[in-house]
Amino acid sequence: MLLRRSKLWLTIGVMIALGGMSAHAQVSDMQYFAPANPGTFGGGARANEGFFISGEYLRWSISKPDAASIGVAPPASRTVYYDTDVFREQTSTADNTWIGTRFTDGSRVEAGFMEDHQGLMFSGFFMSTYGRVNKLSNADVVFDDPEFGPPPFKRLLQGYVDDALTDIQDLPVTFAAPIVLDEEDNPLPTWGLVMDNVVETWNTELNYVYRFHPTRHGTFWELYLGVRYFEFNEQFNVDAYGGILADSHWYTRATNHVVGPQAGIRFFRTFDRWTFESTAKFFAGFNFQDYNQHGVLGSQLNPLAGPQEDVPLYMGPTAFTNSATEEEWSPAAELRVAIKYNVTRSMTLSVGWTGMWMDGIGRASNAVVYRVPNMGITLDNNTQDLFINGVTAGVEFNR
Template identity: 30%
Template sequence: MSRWRYITYLVCVALLPVAGAGATEPMSGDSWWQGQQLMGGYAAASDPYAYAAGPAQQTFGYEDYASCGPAIPQQLPTNCGYFFQYDYLLWSVNAPRVTTIGDASSERTVNVGGVSYHFTNSLDTSWIGEEFHSGHRWEFGNQGEQDGWIGSVLYGSYEESLSASGVNFAPIDPYNLLAGYEDLNGDGIDDDRNGNHVFGRYGEDLGTPDPPNGFTPPFDNVIDQAAPTDVGDQVLYLVTFGNFQVHNTTTLAGVEFMYSHRTCMSDRNQWTWFGGVRYLSVEDQFGFTATGGILDATSLDTTVHNNVVGPQVGGRWVHRRGWFSLSAEGRFLAGLNAQRGTMTGQIATNAQATGLNEPAALTATAFNDAVSDEVFSPIGEVRVDSRYFINRFAAFRVGYTGIYAGGISRAAPKVVYELPHFWLSNTASREGMFIHALTFGFELNR
């Protein structure tokens, strides 16, 4: 026996004290189950798959699988008692539907300094990727000869972010809050942009004084009398942030408990059926902080909670051959998803309305919003795993887990960028979420 296998064997025996469990040197292939003193009291006589009665059930131990009837060829003994399983997940979630950071319908052609161009939003959410991140899954339970129970806990979270400068932003502006007056000649009054000799909010130029009390052309650009505000002198200011920090965080957490029933091991194959209840939480956070420009110090924080709960059924197939085993598993949850979205933020914290060369009516605004919904969320899960046993009760495992969750709401697509405050739409609430995970772990007495 190799040094590595011997050292591994000793470590596992030290970590898995089982009362009354004798240990002898394991053999390769199907002969693992042979020998006069197989671990746990099992003994092979003339048939390598026959076994003698073992000790009673114990914590992280096993008992004689008597309910399956007498020993028959091709039947392997199956562990009973409490079991534990841990998987490290290298997991990825599909990105939410790509949406513009800003309002696409508010993009327009502008003329600045005699140059016309199309002003568009600089960013969308395509930077939210599908990279792999770390997660964890713990599974535990107590399996009798045929009936038992299974519990499972799942957790994983990851954040992605983007930093940018010179970010154009075009919000919905139904009240023309981005409109204002400009003073390009530096005389301290609004410029007469439409050439009607009324200077915005400051008054009217009647022409050159011609006593007594008369005015004649030429006009001298001097205010001679008050006049109604000329809104025709307004310009719509463009929003360009100097610095823009945006982030998205997705967190998965779940708990499930199920009753299990398994068949006898036959021809190295075994089936387990289970049913119970499952809860899955999908939390999606999206937000940004932006500085510079006429909307200086604008921030947003949006969180959407998906709380899916319902009955779950599933099945598991295991094929064992010597030191190795292969399993495939499927689960289905018919879930009710209680969704809730919340939003907080502030717009143009440093804005000073009524000034020159900036929006005339825009003021700093704090806001919050919330929406809720209830939708049907079916969840399907498949697992494929392979195991390498280092002794009767412990094995290393590697595999794949795939999960599809329907009716999931994501944060970024729900934001409506409208002045004077942003708000949440309740229409983008039924996206499909695909989760892929490579799993690496170990199990005890499974």
């Protein structure tokens, strides 16, 4: 995170230095630290022109995905046996609601040029890795276990439930923390289910800017027309230990590549050294979604060991890889508000808030199909709402 911030400020410093390598007549106007000039012209403060660059620190949150079970969602269940006459209805007991909406860090850089009423502006932001981890000592996970073979049909999660190896029934899938002792035979903390959710998102855009004449009250309005690219990557990882499918792992990644045109409007007004501004944009995005999944179920199963009590009779360790693609319409709206203070003639400090809503986003934890032996990917819930918002603080230089 410190490295990313260092790169941001280094970029700003380099661009300022390059801007200073012009003719001496031009340099005389680059008084970045000259006193601010809050004077007015034509009834109001003049809007800045020329080259500009800004860097902002972001403290934003990302909305959580829709609720999803780890396993086939209740009320679906399986009748599982612990002995010939000992059975119960097993349902999935873990879900993804722990992911939450925690705030994380990011950075945004904007640069451009304005002359008279027209200009160009580049903008880009990057969010630092947003990660959440949840650990459970044990969890029931119901897998879809389809029938296979000729009658009488078999299932992969069936096995002997008696020590005489005479009664074959459905076995329970419960991932439970293994017992691990230290050198003094004291129990060490272990987990049956470890879940990890990681998000990374970034955005870049290029806009043509048209600035209208100021109103009679000194308010400036600008029209934005441009193109935008937004990427949202999420990875949902599960490591499961203990039970009849010890040890199992499945890792699912959802990538949203959203590109399209956008239009926006900005207005601002300056009072002495203070500037109040607001920007609204609409992004007509088209989303190219990619899903990838890999893992292994029952890595400790030994098909050469022969029939055993409470061990799947027909299933061995199974590695799998799955992928899927989809295209969705992903419109988005963004609102930004900020207060700026003109410290010197060419340097401005700002604080503000940004909120962005987008539709048609695929999330990783909602794309998992819980089916033995090869899991799978579902696109049944790949058009979720996404809301990103938070505060900003930055500095801007204008030549």
